[in-house]
Amino acid sequence: MNGWHGRLLHVDLSSGVCRYEAIPASWLQSYLGGRGLGVRLLRETYHLDPFAPEMPLVFACGPLGGTSAPTSSRLAVVSRSPLTGTIYDCSAGGRFAHRLKGAGIDALVITGQSAQPTLLRLSPAGATLEPAQKLWGERFHATAAALQSASESVAAIGPAGERGVLFANIMMGEGNSVGRGGLGAVMGNKRLKAIVVSGDQRPTIADPERLQKGRQDMMRLFKASPILFGQLGIAEYGTPTLVDLMTQRRMAPTENFRRTVFEAAANYSGPAIRKAYQSKKDGCFGCPIQCKKSTPQGEHLPEYETVSHFGALNGIADLHSIVKSNTLCNDLGMDTISAAATLSAWGELRGRFPSADEVQKLLLAMALRQGEGESLALGSQRLTRAAGRPEFSMSVKGLELPAYDPRGAYGMALAYCTSNRGGCHLRAYPISHEILRKPVPTDRFSFAGKARIIKIAEDTNATIDSLVACKFSFLGASLEEYGTILSGVTGHDYSPQDLKEIGERIYLTERYYNLANGFSEKDDTLPPRFFSEAGSSGEGIDVPPIDQARFNEERRKYYRIRGLTDDGSFKDPAWLGGQP
Amino acid sequence: MIRQLAKYKGKLAADGCAVSERIAFLARDDELLSDGPQELVQLGAAILEQLSAVSLVLAPLALPVGDLLIRRAPVGESSFVPRDTETRTFLHDIPFVRLEKGESPDPAALAQLLRRRKGVIVEGVGIVAIGAFTPEQAYIHYCSVFHAALVKYLLDLLHDGFSLAGEDEAFAALRDAWLQPVTLEGVTFADKGVAGREAIYAEIARVGRYTVEKGLVDSAFGNISWREGETIYISQTGAHLDELEGYIDPVPSDNSSTAGVTASSELLAHRRIFEETGARTILHGHPKLAVVISMLCEKSDCSVSDCWRNCPQVRQLEVTPIVAGEIGAGGLAEKVAPVIGERGRALVFGHGVFTLGRDGFAEAFNALVEVENWCRAEYLRRLEKRLQKDV
Ligand SMILES: [Zn+2]
Numbered sequence: 001m002n003g004w005h006g007r008l009l010h011v012d013l014s015s016g017v018c019r020y021e022a023i024p025a026s027w028l029q030s031y032l033g034g035r036g037l038g039v040r041l042l043r044e045t046y047h048l049d050p051f052a053p054e055m056p057l058v059f060a061c062g063p064l065g066g067t068s069a070p071t072s073s074r075l076a077v078v079s080r081s082p083l084t085g086t087i088y089d090c091s092a093g094g095r096f097a098h099r100l101k102g103a104g105i106d107a108l109v110i111t112g113q114s115a116q117p118t119l120l121r122l123s124p125a126g127a128t129l130e131p132a133q134k135l136w137g138e139r140f141h142a143t144a145a146a147l148q149s150a151s152e153s154v155a156a157i158g159p160a161g162e163r164g165v166l167f168a169n170i171m172m173g174e175g176n177s178v179g180r181g182g183l184g185a186v187m188g189n190k191r192l193k194a195i196v197v198s199g200d201q202r203p204t205i206a207d208p209e210r211l212q213k214g215r216q217d218m219m220r221l222f223k224a225s226p227i228l229f230g231q232l233g234i235a236e237y238g239t240p241t242l243v244d245l246m247t248q249r250r251m252a253p254t255e256n257f258r259r260t261v262f263e264a265a266a267n268y269s270g271p272a273i274r275k276a277y278q279s280k281k282d283g284c285f286g287c288p289i290q291c292k293k294s295t296p297q298g299e300h301l302p303e304y305e306t307v308s309h310f311g312a313l314n315g316i317a318d319l320h321s322i323v324k325s326n327t328l329c330n331d332l333g334m335d336t337i338s339a340a341a342t343l344s345a346w347g348e349l350r351g352r353f354p355s356a357d358e359v360q361k362l363l364l365a366m367a368l369r370q371g372e373g374e375s376l377a378l379g380s381q382r383l384t385r386a387a388g389r390p391e392f393s394m395s396v397k398g399l400e401l402p403a404y405d406p407r408g409a410y411g412m413a414l415a416y417c418t419s420n421r422g423g424c425h426l427r428a429y430p431i432s433h434e435i436l437r438k439p440v441p442t443d444r445f446s447f448a449g450k451a452r453i454i455k456i457a458e459d460t461n462a463t464i465d466s467l468v469a470c471k472f473s474f475l476g477a478s479l480e481e482y483g484t485i486l487s488g489v490t491g492h493d494y495s496p497q498d499l500k501e502i503g504e505r506i507y508l509t510e511r512y513y514n515l516a517n518g519f520s521e522k523d524d525t526l527p528p529r530f531f532s533e534a535g536s537s538g539e540g541i542d543v544p545p546i547d548q549a550r551f552n553e554e555r556r557k558y559y560r561i562r563g564l565t566d567d568g569s570f571k572d573p574a575w576l577g578g579q580p
Numbered sequence: 581m582i583r584q585l586a587k588y589k590g591k592l593a594a595d596g597c598a599v600s601e602r603i604a605f606l607a608r609d610d611e612l613l614s615d616g617p618q619e620l621v622q623l624g625a626a627i628l629e630q631l632s633a634v635s636l637v638l639a640p641l642a643l644p645v646g647d648l649l650i651r652r653a654p655v656g657e658s659s660f661v662p663r664d665t666e667t668r669t670f671l672h673d674i675p676f677v678r679l680e681k682g683e684s685p686d687p688a689a690l691a692q693l694l695r696r697r698k699g700v701i702v703e704g705v706g707i708v709a710i711g712a713f714t715p716e717q718a719y720i721h722y723c724s725v726f727h728a729a730l731v732k733y734l735l736d737l738l739h740d741g742f743s744l745a746g747e748d749e750a751f752a753a754l755r756d757a758w759l760q761p762v763t764l765e766g767v768t769f770a771d772k773g774v775a776g777r778e779a780i781y782a783e784i785a786r787v788g789r790y791t792v793e794k795g796l797v798d799s800a801f802g803n804i805s806w807r808e809g810e811t812i813y814i815s816q817t818g819a820h821l822d823e824l825e826g827y828i829d830p831v832p833s834d835n836s837s838t839a840g841v842t843a844s845s846e847l848l849a850h851r852r853i854f855e856e857t858g859a860r861t862i863l864h865g866h867p868k869l870a871v872v873i874s875m876l877c878e879k880s881d882c883s884v885s886d887c888w889r890n891c892p893q894v895r896q897l898e899v900t901p902i903v904a905g906e907i908g909a910g911g912l913a914e915k916v917a918p919v920i921g922e923r924g925r926a927l928v929f930g931h932g933v934f935t936l937g938r939d940g941f942a943e944a945f946n947a948l949v950e951v952e953n954w955c956r957a958e959y960l961r962r963l964e965k966r967l968q969k970d971v
């Protein structure tokens with residue numbers, strides 16, 4: 001077998017038994033790896049409660065991991081989200097992913113619940129479980145420092161994951177995180193504090209020349225992309241390069257989405273961060289783009305969504321407060337978008353948004369579930385429901401929306417709703433064409449044609465998450481180049497169209513799981529604010545509320561294009577059984 | 581969406597890539613929409629339904645270079661690699677399909693090729709191109725395939741002469757219809773009369789339109805800028821040069837704002853050129869004969885094989901320097917800026933032309949026309965010389 005190792009490691013924390021299992025070749029070819037493989041591996045268990053001990057937590061690598069394919073030292077972590085109740089996956093890059101594949105497996109499947117806090121140590125020689133009582137309660141950086149060595153990488157939870165904060169992250173040694181849906185809480189519920197992995201077993205490559213050709217084609221396209229390698233692109237400024245653009249486009253969510261322009265946003269723009277922190281390039285292992293930024297001391301600086309939500313969304317203009325909030329969330333092991341958005345919803349509830357120096361206290365209370373933090377730790381949907389004001393939760397399926405106001409990008413509006421993991425910008429990433437003009441610009445204030453674009457992009461991104469590659473590479477390259485690379489690595493011929501069909505299968509499997517777990521058309525919608533309140537119009541840009549009837553019409557088109565019924569369910573109730 | 585189909589049909593015809601009445605343009609929303617002759621629409625629909633794509637365009641080429649290339653290709657070959665760098669970067673290679681006289685194309689076989697690539701040439705039928713997201717993409721891919729085919733044919737012809745029965749007549753028709761000098765008829769420039777941001781936008785938009793109308797670039801390619809003080813006003817990435825209203829980014833030279841991240845991929849080149857020359861305007865197009873001529877090199881004992889990227893020479897074509905370098909961060913900016921100042925023009929190997937103006941666009945536009953006209957004449961002169969060898 002080329003590209004894949006063909007086996008997984010199953011660790012049962014209840015019994016302490018670790019054993020290797022073969023993965024059927026047909027699964028690998030039909031689901032690739034990463035998100036797709038993880039989703040396939042959950043077929044018997046997707047209906048379990050996220051906190052049921054038997055619920056698997058899957059760390060899945062992809063066929064491109066361990067090869068020279070650009071942006072591909074990544075993995076997907078897959079389980080069911082305690083925050084949203086949906087099937088959940090998150091892609092993360094870095095050395096941990098690289099070494100997990102280097103341990104000679106395609107996936108690590110963790111089930112059960114340990115009686116005591118435990119630590120999993122993993123290498124090509126096998127796996128061992130060790131007590132981790134001493135580490136329990138430690139923040140992430142202390143945990144990583146205690147465990148990490150030059151040849152090992154660590155994934156661990158912080159206090160937030162231990163205490164079941166519903167948007168707790170799994171953090172990785174180089175600042176990569178498995179974010180958003182609370183898989184850190186799933187790991188904490190299993191009493192698994194950390195995973196330490198080493199290994200450098202490389203998969204064999206079927207056709208190195210073809211891989212090399214695809215790699216060169218891709219690098220040329222990266223260099224041609226102003227968003228990636230331009231002087232104002234993300235390689236230079238990181239994703240905060242979007243701050244100025246989102247302000248200019250009048251779609252930066254401000255004060256819990258009551259407004260869409262924040263006058264002080266320039267305080268935390270890409271150039272402002274660079275100036276204040278002398279930031280340097282940083283990023284995932286094996287990635288030529290290096291879009292992350294850090295201080296000369298190595299402190300990771302926040303991404304666009306984080307600066308905007310700890311900034312505009314809470315009405316905070318102080319860059320240092322924002323950076324502190326980001327660092328604190330990372331150390332506590334907590335998702336920055338959901339944390340900031342939950343604080344913002346809470347701010348609207350009480351009639352006052354948190355001040356710049358109040359935020360960190362609140363974050364700490366949230367992670368430790370103390371006082372006010374107890375209800376904040378459940379996320380904005382549960383918080384606002386309990387307060388009798390559910391409309392203040394700016395979320396879809398319970399997942400807090402990131403920093404792209406849907407009134408300023410109608411494809412984004414639809415994609416938030418059709419995303420299988422709730423209100424996420426990355427599932428179809430329409431910002432790419434509606435704002436960044438790649439691969440081709442579309443009219444952001446129009447629904448026309450968006451249903452099919454979103455469908456195709458969702459399929460494409462499901463594939464990318466299964467290779468596992470970075471979605472930013474699609475601001476330059478396309479499935480054509482990844483098809484060449486994957487064919488070169490595995491020796492199986494994958495055309496871009498084949499890859500889209502694989503993505504479609506993965507997407508539909510996820511939707512099938514969600515529907516079986518009780519989701520329906522009524523969950524595929526936005527908070528009412530977006531249909532009734534205008535954004536901040538001005539400077540020749542009008543930001544009206546979204547036309548609900550037109551939105552519903554496009555959503556219906558989307559269901560039809562997906563081959564679903566008009567209310568978004570499966571025509572064939574036995575569809576799943578027919579899949580490989 | 582149906583309006584989009586008509587719009588891009590019009591553009592294909594205006595660019596001179598296809599003939600209006602023979603263009604079938606299709607797109608899928610939740611239903612199939614189409615515009616064009618019925619038999620072509622039918623074939624297009626049969627292909628599109630097998631693909632996960634939004635749009636498809638199918639049309640005979642306005643010049644017969646597709647069929648000529650296919651018929652000249654060695655038996656057993658089924659694709660060609662574009663010689664021009666931009667098409668090669670985005671399309672990699674272009675498959676083609678041979679058809680016997682009277683044989684009709686098989687939609688399944690064409691869909692099979694389009695599962696892999698963005699466009700294909702079918703003998704006797706034309707170019708079929710698809711767009712994953714929008715009709716505009718299908719239009720762009722059609723133009724790219726056409727551009728690549730024309731450039732490759734002209735280069736091959738210069739190298740090998742005629743090799744098919746009747747090819748000389750076909751070429752003569754092509755020459756008479758298309759290879760004529762570009763005129764300056766109908767173009768005027770405001771230059772020193774331009775004052776203020778709105779006037780700059782209007783002038784950029786106007787000159788962008790001229791560049792397309794005169795056939796010096798296909799609509800969705802090229803870029804254009806005006807420098808005023810510490811700000812560069814530049815066309816956005818993916819903008820159409822003949823529709824620039826609303827698609828120009830002001831970029832401050834101190835990078836105090838990054839809102840210009842959507843600016844042209846050649847922002848870097850424009851900045852370097854402004855820094856180096858103090859010019860006021862820059863124009864960049866892909867005039868086809870300049871692209872062809874830029875790739876002719878007489879050097880025989882050269883160790884460089886990827887000339888488009890790594891040729892270290894500054895070659896001189898009459899008064900125009902030719903340099904290598906790939907787009908964006910691929911090295912072109914560093915090579916063009918030092919050489920463009922002297923005569924206000926530079927050619928990039930296999931890619932296109934940069935020109936500049938000191939007061940406004942008149943100088944830049946005139947230079948672009950001059951370079952292309954010189955290259956057209958030069959091509960015909962060299963071709964004649966080459967054909968004499970065969971006699
Ligand atoms: Zn160009």
